[in-house]
Amino acid sequence: MKAAVMGYGTIGSGVVEILEKNKDSIKNKAGEPIEVKYVLDIRDFSGDPIADKIVKDYSIIAQDPEISIVVETMGGVEPAYTFVKAMLEAGKHVATSNKALVADKGAELIALAREKQVNFLFEASVGGGIPIIRPINSCLTGDVIEEITGILNGTTNYMMTQMAEEGLEFDDVLKDAQAKGYAEKDPTADIEGHDACRKIAILTSLVCGQQVDFSDIHTEGITKISATDIKYAKAMGYAIKLLATSKKVGDTYMAMVAPHLLPVSHPLYTVNDVFNAIYVRGNMLGPAMFYGSGAGKLPTASAVVADMVDMAKHVDKNILLQWRPEKLELRDAGQGESIFFVRTNDAKEKVQEIFGDVKFVEIPEIGGEFGFITPVIKEEEFYKKIENVTTLSIIRVAE
Amino acid sequence: MKAAVMGYGTIGSGVVEILEKNKDSIKNKAGEPIEVKYVLDIRDFSGDPIADKIVKDYSIIAQDPEISIVVETMGGVEPAYTFVKAMLEAGKHVATSNKALVADKGAELIALAREKQVNFLFEASVGGGIPIIRPINSCLTGDVIEEITGILNGTTNYMMTQMAEEGLEFDDVLKDAQAKGYAEKDPTADIEGHDACRKIAILTSLVCGQQVDFSDIHTEGITKISATDIKYAKAMGYAIKLLATSKKVGDTYMAMVAPHLLPVSHPLYTVNDVFNAIYVRGNMLGPAMFYGSGAGKLPTASAVVADMVDMAKHVDKNILLQWRPEKLELRDAGQGESIFFVRTNDAKEKVQEIFGDVKFVEIPEIGGEFGFITPVIKEEEFYKKIENVTTLSIIRVAE
Numbered sequence: 001m002k003a004a005v006m007g008y009g010t011i012g013s014g015v016v017e018i019l020e021k022n023k024d025s026i027k028n029k030a031g032e033p034i035e036v037k038y039v040l041d042i043r044d045f046s047g048d049p050i051a052d053k054i055v056k057d058y059s060i061i062a063q064d065p066e067i068s069i070v071v072e073t074m075g076g077v078e079p080a081y082t083f084v085k086a087m088l089e090a091g092k093h094v095a096t097s098n099k100a101l102v103a104d105k106g107a108e109l110i111a112l113a114r115e116k117q118v119n120f121l122f123e124a125s126v127g128g129g130i131p132i133i134r135p136i137n138s139c140l141t142g143d144v145i146e147e148i149t150g151i152l153n154g155t156t157n158y159m160m161t162q163m164a165e166e167g168l169e170f171d172d173v174l175k176d177a178q179a180k181g182y183a184e185k186d187p188t189a190d191i192e193g194h195d196a197c198r199k200i201a202i203l204t205s206l207v208c209g210q211q212v213d214f215s216d217i218h219t220e221g222i223t224k225i226s227a228t229d230i231k232y233a234k235a236m237g238y239a240i241k242l243l244a245t246s247k248k249v250g251d252t253y254m255a256m257v258a259p260h261l262l263p264v265s266h267p268l269y270t271v272n273d274v275f276n277a278i279y280v281r282g283n284m285l286g287p288a289m290f291y292g293s294g295a296g297k298l299p300t301a302s303a304v305v306a307d308m309v310d311m312a313k314h315v316d317k318n319i320l321l322q323w324r325p326e327k328l329e330l331r332d333a334g335q336g337e338s339i340f341f342v343r344t345n346d347a348k349e350k351v352q353e354i355f356g357d358v359k360f361v362e363i364p365e366i367g368g369e370f371g372f373i374t375p376v377i378k379e380e381e382f383y384k385k386i387e388n389v390t391t392l393s394i395i396r397v398a399e
Numbered sequence: 400m401k402a403a404v405m406g407y408g409t410i411g412s413g414v415v416e417i418l419e420k421n422k423d424s425i426k427n428k429a430g431e432p433i434e435v436k437y438v439l440d441i442r443d444f445s446g447d448p449i450a451d452k453i454v455k456d457y458s459i460i461a462q463d464p465e466i467s468i469v470v471e472t473m474g475g476v477e478p479a480y481t482f483v484k485a486m487l488e489a490g491k492h493v494a495t496s497n498k499a500l501v502a503d504k505g506a507e508l509i510a511l512a513r514e515k516q517v518n519f520l521f522e523a524s525v526g527g528g529i530p531i532i533r534p535i536n537s538c539l540t541g542d543v544i545e546e547i548t549g550i551l552n553g554t555t556n557y558m559m560t561q562m563a564e565e566g567l568e569f570d571d572v573l574k575d576a577q578a579k580g581y582a583e584k585d586p587t588a589d590i591e592g593h594d595a596c597r598k599i600a601i602l603t604s605l606v607c608g609q610q611v612d613f614s615d616i617h618t619e620g621i622t623k624i625s626a627t628d629i630k631y632a633k634a635m636g637y638a639i640k641l642l643a644t645s646k647k648v649g650d651t652y653m654a655m656v657a658p659h660l661l662p663v664s665h666p667l668y669t670v671n672d673v674f675n676a677i678y679v680r681g682n683m684l685g686p687a688m689f690y691g692s693g694a695g696k697l698p699t700a701s702a703v704v705a706d707m708v709d710m711a712k713h714v715d716k717n718i719l720l721q722w723r724p725e726k727l728e729l730r731d732a733g734q735g736e737s738i739f740f741v742r743t744n745d746a747k748e749k750v751q752e753i754f755g756d757v758k759f760v761e762i763p764e765i766g767g768e769f770g771f772i773t774p775v776i777k778e779e780e781f782y783k784k785i786e787n788v789t790t791l792s793i794i795r796v797a798e
Contacts, residue, residue, distance in 0.1 A: 018541050022541060022683065028608055028721055029608075029721055030719075031719050129681075129683075129684040131534045131539065135534060135538070138709055139702070139705050140530065140701075141705045141708040141709070142421060142425060142701045142704030142705045142707070142708060143701055143705075144424050267690075283420075283421070284528075284697045284698065284701040284704075285691065285692065285697070285702075286528070286692050287691060288529060288690060289691065290687075291687060291689075291690070292684065292685070298684070298685075299683065299684050301541075302541045302684040303538070304541075305540070306538050306539060306540045306541045306542075309540040310537055310540070317713075317715075317716050320428075320429075320712045322427055
């Protein structure tokens with residue numbers, strides 16, 4: 001079985017490395033050897049063992065009848081979309097790690113793959129090496145999924161863990177994460193929640209079988225979380241995590257990305273550092289959780305290689321995958337109910353007047369302010385009421 | 400798509416219930432409706448809506464060309480084996496929740512299914528509703544699996560949790576578990592570790608692709624664990640769990656079922672009550688964990704129904720599954736290395752003389768004895784040395 005890898009960056013080179021290192025076991029599981037014939041990249045990599053496999057024109061791959069499996073690890077919607085589409089149209093199976101492409105063009109590429117009787121697989125696009133796409137598509141199919149809540153971004157989870165453990169401010173932790181290679185030079189996609197948003201859009205599309213537009217999802221990042229917030233969280237026995245969540249409400253879902261305070265009893269409380277975890281609740285299965293390395297070269301490449309093995313096993317067969325292009329209208333997040341933690345330097349009497357019987361939190365070393373936790377309250381009602389209070393920070397509380 | 404269910408007990412009736420309750424979503428995911436035409440059982444179930452589907456002769460199912468999917472939820476090797484074999488030979492796909500059947504006849508039934516170009520699936524046989532069989536077969540295929548360690552028996556995990564939380568003795572907790580329906584009248588298979596042993600044999604067979612005989616696996620149950628052991632565990636900050644583990648050693652695996660002391664840092668430390676969890680370490684992926692309901696009617700039936708959906712999607716195709724009948728010779732457990740916790744009323748000097756510099760543990764309220772923890776030591780060496788010490792209990796310590 002001949003394969004091509006488009007994009008020889010971190011993940012792409014990881015794929016080549018794993019295919020070589022685990023050659024025998026992969027051959028055994030795929031039923032035949034998988035060999036990389038081409039690597040598409042604009043760079044030359046002279047001196048690298050793959051140098052003689054480098055091509056710069058994707059049509060060489062598309063036109064080679066020997067190639068049956070193509071891997072896309074370039075990232076971004078274009079030119080990845082053009083290249084992937086050409087490969088599927090040429091009757092080649094495609095595996096990708098590219099969440100931007102999948103969130104944007106997933107439904108279309110799945111339909112094209114079905115038309116051409118090949119497969120478009122994307123296990124690595126969510127949760128890195130953690131099996132979550134295939135479990136949703138092939139394992140939890142007896143269930144109606146009522147909730148998916150995940151820590152889906154390793155960068156921000158590392159940062160929140162560091163802030164909690166070291167008591168540092170956001171900016172210092174970000175610099176540390178950048179120095180360690182966990183955060184990119186332009187960290188916007190991670191810290192503003194855009195990355196997690198695309199991932200929960202993909203997962204929600206898969207559980208409902210329709211297109212969920214990531215731009216419809218209420219998204220807040222972690223940039224407003226301060227060392228003082230962490231102090232309050234610790235005093236209350238909570239951890240702060242960026243959660244991406246999707247809950248079934250009637251015939252649709254309500255999705256959100258936002259930092260949350262998590263009690264010790266929460267299944268995601270202990271997920272630290274760059275690890276990811278996805279909590280899933282099925283109407284028959286009940287709760288389940290999937291945990292592992294959500295990012296990193298080899299874990300992510302491991303998921304891509306698993307897709308390649310699955311495609312080798314299904315070289316003659318399209319695996320049915322429900323993700324229709326009809327858009328699902330998400331329930332407006334403002335209609336949802338949440339619990340809020342608020343820090344304020346306003347008067348307690350005023351807070352009680354507006355929110356009724358709330359739980360106050362005070363930390364001796366932090367003067368001139370206090371925190372309070374609301375009861376369960378409709379989101380839009382909360383935001384209307386809170387307009388009358390001077391706030392220092394607002395963070396949701398997960399149950 | 401017409402199906403038959405063999406055995407209308409807890410799981411079998413759960414399968415029928417889920418197919419009815421989640422009918423629309425299952426139809427959507429399978430690509431067509433799945434309808435139960437027959438239920439095989441020796442009982443009549445008059446008054447039950449399925450009463451008119453009851454048949455008592457399995458050959459009626461085998462000979463009906465309309466039936467393409469058969470579910471086996473009878474349990475035990477015979478007559479399940481005879482019935483399942485007949486169904487596969489008649490060209491029908493079979494899904495089973497029966498770990499005894501899979502551990503004993505898995506390789507043979509997989510080969511027969513391949514010969515007949517149908518599928519023999521058994522997601523529900525390990526970990527109840529937790530997706531673990533399909534993740535190993537289809538998701539972690541890029542990896543060489545170096546370790547699988549699981550809490551694979553819900554009954555014993557419930558009992559260990561109760562002993563820890565209530566401070567009760569083994570016999571009292573067993574009675575409570577039986578009263579709640581978590582333990583059977585004859586609890587031997589659970590409390591002696593036989594159930595967990597069959598499950599780790601299945602998982603090990605799948606990761607190595609060869610037959611692993613459960614009778615080769617060193618198996619200890621939880622019957623010797625006492626309330627005093629739990630007191631020591633708590634004093635040291637440990638939990639006691641029945642672990643089933645399999646580790647790659649050279650070209651083979653070393654497998655064992657035994658109670659272990661787990662530190663707070665262990666990924667399975669927080670798995671309580673009837674929940675199961677499976678920790679997997681791949682050579683590329685690193686650590687991953689799968690958590691959920693390891694038993695119970697609907698969670699287990701949910702996994703069976705997921706197999707049915709996968710079979711509907713693969714009605715024309717055998718999914719390649721490596722589990723060759725050639726037996727894998729496991730590494731002898733005596734050759735492995737462990738850490739041991741020992742309770743003794745012997746002399747400390749003697750213990751030090753024999754084991755060198757060990758860590759002593761004493762609990763003020765428990766007089767006349769003490770505990771000690773050995774360094775990492777070869778199992779057979781430990782058992783040779785410990786012959787010279789009077790022991791009150793011996794439990795391994797997980798790292």
